[in-house]
Amino acid sequence: MNRRVNKPSAAQLSRTNGGSTKKPSNKKSVNKSQSAWFSSSVSFSSLVSALPFNAWVDHHRFSCVDSLKRLLSTPWQSMMTWLVVAIALVLPALLYLAFDNIRPVSEQWQNDTQISLYIQPKAQLIAIEKLQQRLSELAEVDTVELITPAMAQQEFQQYSGLGNVLASLNNNPLPYVLTVQATASNNTPEQLTALQAQLQNEVLVETAQLDMNWLRRLQEIMHLAQRVVLSLALLLSVGVMLIIGNTIRLAIESRRNEIVVIKMVGGTDGFIKRPFLYTGFWYGIGGALLALPILFIAELWLSSPIQQLAFQYESEYTLSLIDLNVVALMVMLAGVLGWLGAWLSVSRHLKHIEPE
Amino acid sequence: MIRFDNVSKRYSEGHDALVNVNFELAAGEMAFLTGHSGAGKSTLLKLIMLIERSSRGQVLIGNRVLDQVTRSQIPYLRRQIGVVFQNPHLLFDRNVFDNVALPLQIAGMSTREQGRRVRAALERVGLLSKENDSPLALSGGEQQRVGIARAIVNKPAILLADEPTGNLDPALSADIMQLFQDLNSVGVTVLIATHDIALVEQMQRRVLTLDQGRMTSSDALAEGAYT
Numbered sequence: 001m002n003r004r005v006n007k008p009s010a011a012q013l014s015r016t017n018g019g020s021t022k023k024p025s026n027k028k029s030v031n032k033s034q035s036a037w038f039s040s041s042v043s044f045s046s047l048v049s050a051l052p053f054n055a056w057v058d059h060h061r062f063s064c065v066d067s068l069k070r071l072l073s074t075p076w077q078s079m080m081t082w083l084v085v086a087i088a089l090v091l092p093a094l095l096y097l098a099f100d101n102i103r104p105v106s107e108q109w110q111n112d113t114q115i116s117l118y119i120q121p122k123a124q125l126i127a128i129e130k131l132q133q134r135l136s137e138l139a140e141v142d143t144v145e146l147i148t149p150a151m152a153q154q155e156f157q158q159y160s161g162l163g164n165v166l167a168s169l170n171n172n173p174l175p176y177v178l179t180v181q182a183t184a185s186n187n188t189p190e191q192l193t194a195l196q197a198q199l200q201n202e203v204l205v206e207t208a209q210l211d212m213n214w215l216r217r218l219q220e221i222m223h224l225a226q227r228v229v230l231s232l233a234l235l236l237s238v239g240v241m242l243i244i245g246n247t248i249r250l251a252i253e254s255r256r257n258e259i260v261v262i263k264m265v266g267g268t269d270g271f272i273k274r275p276f277l278y279t280g281f282w283y284g285i286g287g288a289l290l291a292l293p294i295l296f297i298a299e300l301w302l303s304s305p306i307q308q309l310a311f312q313y314e315s316e317y318t319l320s321l322i323d324l325n326v327v328a329l330m331v332m333l334a335g336v337l338g339w340l341g342a343w344l345s346v347s348r349h350l351k352h353i354e355p356e
Numbered sequence: 357m358i359r360f361d362n363v364s365k366r367y368s369e370g371h372d373a374l375v376n377v378n379f380e381l382a383a384g385e386m387a388f389l390t391g392h393s394g395a396g397k398s399t400l401l402k403l404i405m406l407i408e409r410s411s412r413g414q415v416l417i418g419n420r421v422l423d424q425v426t427r428s429q430i431p432y433l434r435r436q437i438g439v440v441f442q443n444p445h446l447l448f449d450r451n452v453f454d455n456v457a458l459p460l461q462i463a464g465m466s467t468r469e470q471g472r473r474v475r476a477a478l479e480r481v482g483l484l485s486k487e488n489d490s491p492l493a494l495s496g497g498e499q500q501r502v503g504i505a506r507a508i509v510n511k512p513a514i515l516l517a518d519e520p521t522g523n524l525d526p527a528l529s530a531d532i533m534q535l536f537q538d539l540n541s542v543g544v545t546v547l548i549a550t551h552d553i554a555l556v557e558q559m560q561r562r563v564l565t566l567d568q569g570r571m572t573s574s575d576a577l578a579e580g581a582y583t
């Protein structure tokens with residue numbers, strides 16, 4: 001007798017194998033021979049290789065909720081990871097915030113940049129005043145201020161504490177000075193340099209001095225700071241991934257038995273990975289949410305020195321709080337980092353867990 | 357249904373666990389796999405489950421050559437094969453129902469259908485009344501039966517068992533064997549590895565015997581009926 005007509009696995013497996021549809025006749029014979037199997041009429045055909053879409057969505061939903069529940073069921077343990085993640089996120093966020101706040105101040109400084117014209121010692125006051133008048137009518141120039149030697153001396157005495165030295169001299173050695181303030185739309189370093197060259201050509205002007213070096217340096221420092229913040233953010237992102245990856249490794253280890261059973265009864269890698277990926281996601285999200293109050297407190301603490309700094313430069317200045325877009329971006333980024341960290345971890349460690 | 361063609365298995369340490377094994381088990385057949393401890397019984401079952409791969413020769417399940425089953429296809433193969441171990445490997449963080457439902461969840465079956473199937477499987481092993489209990493609250497024999505319910509819940513064509521009665525006293529062992537026989541009578545191909553010769557003799561079924569990795573007998577008594 002030929003009982004080998006019953007080949008359910010062949011039919012079944014050929015469907016699991018990329019959907020090739022050979023041997024349809026086998027499927028029929030399966031149904032027949034399996035009809036006695038339990039009272040139900042359901043047979044092999046109800047088991048398909050690819051997870052039905054609904055079931056796939058369901059498992060995502062289940063994994064998402066279940067992994068969060070698991071984290072909340074061991075609050076202290078989870079809190080430790082969340083805190084570490086939060087700290088790793090707060091650091092670059094805080095630097096970004098400081099940077100964001102210093103930038104307008106530095107722009108303010110830039111606005112203060114002026115060109116000092118040291119006048120020939122022999123020049124007549126009337127000629128100097130004419131020059132002042134003419135310069136102030138230039139399109140690039142906002143204001144031109146005249147500082148007489150007497151005023152300069154007074155100021156010098158006031159600020160240097162060397163007043164007596166000067167007073168002991170018979171003649172005031174200081175020259176007339178015109179300070180030129182460029183208009184707001186004409187004070188980039190390049191424009192100021194051009195203006196300086198132009199003013200240097202004036203007959204009455206001995207030296208036109210633009211103290212650009214410190215401005216350049218400030219700009220370079222700002223660029224550097226930007227890079228430091230960026231690379232720190234990158235490094236700490238990798239750190240967050242590794243921390244979460246390691247926590248996931250421990251979670252995998254503690255669910256080893258379950259993983260073995262799932263593999264034994266035909267769970268795919270995707271099915272096994274899913275809850276761990278969501279766990280990583282929640283570690284990221286939780287860390288970011290925890291970072292927010294820490295950031296807020298740090299902001300308040302930073303606000304007073306920054307405001308003082310701003311006050312010194314006479315700018316109307318209010319602390320810019322980290323804005324909602326940045327917050328949303330940070331939370332999402334943290335979730336993605338957690339997911340990635342979990343993915344790396346689970347891909348590495350799942351291979352080593354096999355039924356024995 | 358299960359066919360071994362000159363199959364050898366050498367573990368990476370260089371130990372030959374199976375040497376030139378040949379046999380065929382027809383669909384709907386029930387057989388025992390016996391031999392001393394270390395004879396290669398578990399290894400043979402692992403080759404069928406693709407927990408291990410053969411070093412030489414071919415293993416065929418339902419005309420499918422296992423060498424050609426890729427890593428990503430293994431889960432789908434395993435869904436066709438129920439397996440029962442000496443230790444039932446139950447998960448203690450969930451109740452009996454959820455333990456048995458696991459293979460159905462993995463296959464993505466609807467919750468309603470899962471309920472029907474799980475209860476059918478539990479009824480078959482006589483544990484319908486315990487569906488809400490923790491496996492921890494069950495006796496050893498009951499735990500083993502939950503393991504069997506989980507192995508058969510998605511109606512596999514093949515049921516493998518590795519020392520399923522190893523931890524049980526003779527009366528419970530007889531119960532479990534009766535269960536395998538019942539399953540076989542509804543068309544499941546059953547292969548049971550055990551070194552309990554007394555039990556095997558009681559059952560009057562085909563016997564495959566391994567000795568040092570070689571198959572010394574595949575029961576001439578039944579030979580004519582299956583080839």
Ligand SMILES: Nc1ncnc2c1ncn2[C@@H]1O[C@H](COP(=O)(O)OP(=O)(O)O)[C@@H](O)[C@H]1O
Binds near residue numbers: 369
């Ligand atoms: N993973 C393994 N690595 C190396 N040797 C193994 C492994 N598993 C089993 N063996 C060896 O293969 C032989 C057969 O083992 P096994 O199949 O477990 O026998 P049985 O189940 O009949 O007791 C034994 O000598 C055992 O030591």
Ligand SMILES: [Mg+2]
Binds near residue numbers: 398
């Ligand atoms: Mg064994």
